[in-house]
Amino acid sequence: MYPSRFRYEAPRSLDEAIDLLRMGGDEAKVLAGGQSLVPLMKLRFASPELIVDINNLPGLDYHRADPDGTIRVGALCRHADLEHSALLPGTQPTMAAAAPLIADPIVRNRGTLVGSLCHADPQGDWASVVMALGGHIVAQGPGGRRTIPIADFVTGPFQNVLDPDEIAVEAVIPAPKGTPAGGYLKLERRVGDFATVGVAVAVETLGPNVIRAGIALTGVGGSTIAATAAGEALVGKPLTAQTIEQAAGLAAEVARPRTDHRGSAEFKRHIVRTFVVRILSRADTTAERAA
């Protein structure tokens, strides 16, 4: 399979890349990891006239924490960089849990978190993780930079709010105000398949109580689902068997799964509940909960 013919540019600076995109208009496409775009082009679902390959742009392959704990992931940071990160396990457990579950090991060597968010596949794993964490995207265009909350960034399946001449340069996870805990669990038929169900949970605790909680779901609706009520139900309370069960129930309620070859709607809803309980039970580090 060959993609249809396109013009290829590999700029050396962000300004040059943005200029190229401006000239290319709607027919231009940014190529980062290419692990979604190239297959789409081969199947001719996408036939851009101009590919702007940003892989040669310097200084975008980072992921780092600011002094205040804000985590920044550059546009060329690969899933594998996050999987093998020395930073994430101690600071950001939800991201650390998700990174090894993205696609398969070889795809993770190329694919990027930022690219995955831009691709906006309704079954993408990172969108749920970043949504649970309340993250945002930094986009750069001819007029400078702007910050877009992830909930506003994705407008529909495979659609985002970027202007044709804007590049998503960074994903930002805000600094936690309490002790971060949480995780990502994914049920898949085999490595590399889309999630049958994915659940992202990010909580912050101060003393015994939860002060912030985000829960988001993958694969159980037409898009990433923010289980807002489930998260809010935990705030101001300690993680106990009761509060965890309540949040899990609320999360399962907002799931909109469909019966398909991956499982029945009922089964998927059950898995949402189970995963929320499982992640939050592990997140409970206060050891006050009766066994």
Add this chain to the structure above:
Amino acid sequence: MTVVYEDHDDQAASDVPVRRIRFTINGSRKIAEVEPRLLLAHLIRQGLGLTGTHTGCDTTNCGACTVLVDGRAVKSCTMLAVQVDGREITTVEGLATASELHPLQEGFKEEHGLQCGFCTPGMMMAAKALLDSNPDPTEEDVRWALSGNLCRCTGYQNIVKSVLWAAEKLRS
């Protein structure tokens, strides 16, 4: 090097975009003129005649086309040939020397790690990337590292044994 393309449209030949790239493959430096839409797997197979790299699914699932680019395993059906400009590629043909098999190849022979053989080059290259970074992997490490490579013969048991055999040989 010459790459001959299928011609299915009416575009004037002079309008077809072509780029000149320079890269190293299995230790040997090359210059090629490629259409940007040429996939790395096709450059390797058709352009260079290195048919050890297999294209199985063509949809980024099976991993039969796995090669190393600057030491990292990639699925060569999902990377454009123009993107290897300035980079170093290793294919399965780069494993053996003129006189000796690579321990991975020996391992697949000793432990019967191949049945039909189609997935084998990709398995070996994914295993090479693993052993380069982790010389003493557990069975779990090997299974994890090969989870992006499919064997339709389902010969995983012996593939894993072969990689562990190679790891031990490389350590000794």
